Amino acid sequence: MAWLALPGAGYLGLAFALPLLILLASSFQNADGGFGLQGYAAFFGDAYHAQVVWNTLKIACIVTGICLLLGYPVAFAMARASVPVQGLMFLTLILPLSVSVIVKSFAWTILLRSNGLVNQALLGLGLVDDPVKMLFNERGLVIAAVHVFLPFMVLPIFTVARQIDSRLAEAAATLGAGPLRTLLRVTWPLSLPGVVTGCAFVFSMSVSMYVIPSLLIGDRYQTLPALMARAYLFMRDRQAGSTLAVVLLVIAVAIVVGSTWLTRLLQQRNANGKGSTA
Incomplete structure (x- = not known):
């Protein structure tokens, strides 16, 4: 019955594997049409x-x-909430995903400007005496990126958290464990698979984000995606752009593969712990 997977495998090969192979080949192709490691030598030597x-x-x-x-x-909080509250929290969390990243980034440029809502709130509360510069620096970039990627951290942890028996915390309390000890010795280890998955999602998207830095920090703060876009769009240097893309892809794939391995290891450890307890 393996032949039933051939159409899907063929589509994935054409849509994903083939472009990646072309990208990898382009990173080795020199301007004169030959092949070599000049692109990687120039990248790692700078x-x-x-x-x-x-x-x-x-x-x-x-x-x-x-x-x-x-x-x-x-x-x-979502995992322990009642059904109506959980539905409201889900709506609040997922609804922003329907809005384009470009729209959200432009919205943050309005909110974080010197006379924006954030600075007005800080001044009104007396927390600062002068407007805080939040645009065209790392501070504003982090704020906007966290807002965009936060749901991708919450959902994997929620999936694992809802499977953790709430009576375990009660059992730990009856044995004399305080809230902090219960969190560190019971809740945190059991939730690690969701934590690893969420961190892998957020890190992979953060390391490859282009729109948010372009709109909130511009060319003052160069990242790999911005440098790759400049090599392709402005410098017309296909080898440099492909080399940057391969380096970025290796980082993202390493994170995903490492997190998958770690998640399986943690799940196996938790299963062995449950088996030995039983």
């Missing part, structure tokens, strides 16, 4: 590219960390 990679990874890590801090309690 200190500027190392700074761009650092900028990309740093922003992705910051966004992923903040999404985890905000999304973890939200996911558990």
